[in-house]
Amino acid sequence: MHKVTTHQTSLVVFTNHSHGPDTFPRLSSCSCSIEQWDSDEPVPRSELLAKVAGIRGLYCLLTEKIDAEVLDAAGRSLQVVSTMSVGYDHVSLEELKKRGIRLGYTPDVLTEAVAELTVALLLATSRRLLEAVHEAKNGGWGTWKPLWMCGYGLTDSTVGILGLGRIGAAVTARLKPFGVKRFLYADIGPRPDMATKIPAEFVPLEELARHSDFIVVCCALTPETQGICDNGLFSLMKDTAIFINTSRGGVVNQEDLYQALVNGQIAAAGLDVTEPEPLPTDHPLFKLKNCGESVLIAVHQWLLARMGRDGVPSLCLPETGYWSDPVRLFLCSCVIIRPVVLPVLVL
Numbered sequence: 001m002h003k004v005t006t007h008q009t010s011l012v013v014f015t016n017h018s019h020g021p022d023t024f025p026r027l028s029s030c031s032c033s034i035e036q037w038d039s040d041e042p043v044p045r046s047e048l049l050a051k052v053a054g055i056r057g058l059y060c061l062l063t064e065k066i067d068a069e070v071l072d073a074a075g076r077s078l079q080v081v082s083t084m085s086v087g088y089d090h091v092s093l094e095e096l097k098k099r100g101i102r103l104g105y106t107p108d109v110l111t112e113a114v115a116e117l118t119v120a121l122l123l124a125t126s127r128r129l130l131e132a133v134h135e136a137k138n139g140g141w142g143t144w145k146p147l148w149m150c151g152y153g154l155t156d157s158t159v160g161i162l163g164l165g166r167i168g169a170a171v172t173a174r175l176k177p178f179g180v181k182r183f184l185y186a187d188i189g190p191r192p193d194m195a196t197k198i199p200a201e202f203v204p205l206e207e208l209a210r211h212s213d214f215i216v217v218c219c220a221l222t223p224e225t226q227g228i229c230d231n232g233l234f235s236l237m238k239d240t241a242i243f244i245n246t247s248r249g250g251v252v253n254q255e256d257l258y259q260a261l262v263n264g265q266i267a268a269a270g271l272d273v274t275e276p277e278p279l280p281t282d283h284p285l286f287k288l289k290n291c292g293e294s295v296l297i298a299v300h301q302w303l304l305a306r307m308g309r310d311g312v313p314s315l316c317l318p319e320t321g322y323w324s325d326p327v328r329l330f331l332c333s334c335v336i337i338r339p340v341v342l343p344v345l346v347l
């Protein structure tokens with residue numbers, strides 16, 4: 001850990017250094033002492049546990065599991081946890097609630113980036129781009145044959161979105177111009193606020209699986225969605241279905257997905273998220289013989305989309321505005337500035 005300022009009023013711990021350049025000047029104007037993990041690599045658990053003792057604020061990434069152990073190590077002084085992420089499945093809400101600790105997160109900062117990545121994965125997977133490049137490079141491209149490397153088209157297709165939130169809706173907006181005939185969605189309940197203007201039809205998950213040519217997973221990882229894409233669901237899908245997951249690896253039973261790909265239950269999968277991340281390089285998903293290269297694994301590429309022009313990750317982009325600025329969020333969430341009720345505070 002690297003100590004940044006020492007106006008000892010509140011101690012705040014940052015678990016990474018991937019934040020906007022104006023973070024520290026802004027925080028130090030609030031008279032707090034800051035400890036920062038001085039690396040892009042996740043802070044080792046033992047270091048985190050040692051450093052959180054007595055802090056008032058913790059600013060973390062999705063690489064840190066914030067559970068009872070961390071909160072106990074921090075002790076009663078901890079008043080706010082803020083995570084620089086859209087998902088907060090790495091934070092135990094139950095444990096925060098028990099201790100009256102508030103949580104801030106950063107919704108909407110990557111809606112566009114993830115939607116673009118989702119479409120990129122969908123097109124690359126359905127049009128077999130990696131497989132085709134591989135064939136071209138390795139001499140597999142002999143004479144031209146009309147049906148060789150044929151993929152699956154979006155025109156007149158049915159696209160099923162599992163989890164119609166901001167990202168799901170942004171994906172539909174981008175897919176619409178490709179001539180999609182029908183958008184279906186499954187969620188914990190109907191979302192007319194999101195669905196009406198698409199338009200998308202609310203259906204049970206099983207129906208979505210049966211009727212969709214493309215299944216796009218954009219939901220949050222919760223106890224209810226953990227492993228929801230399993231053999232039962234894959235077995236309902238068309239054998240031509242393309243499965244895309246840009247939510248969390250835990251939503252999918254990976255072994256069942258592997259079997260579905262091997263057995264030809266579905267055509268292909270495009271994955272931005274896996275369990276664990278990264279997958280070991282010898283993982284069976286990387287080794288599938290007949291559909292190996294149609295399994296396209298992108299490693300959280302939205303990070304690249306967030307890079308500023310100078311290559312520095314910029315989270316204070318003007319278009320993301322007030323609510324999605326994690327530093328502002330953190331400051332407002334902290335007792336350093338009086339608590340303000342923000343829509344982004346989940347606790």
Ligand SMILES: O=CC(=O)O
Binds near residue numbers: 062084085086087088
């Ligand atoms: O996956 C990324 C995030 O939750 O911010």
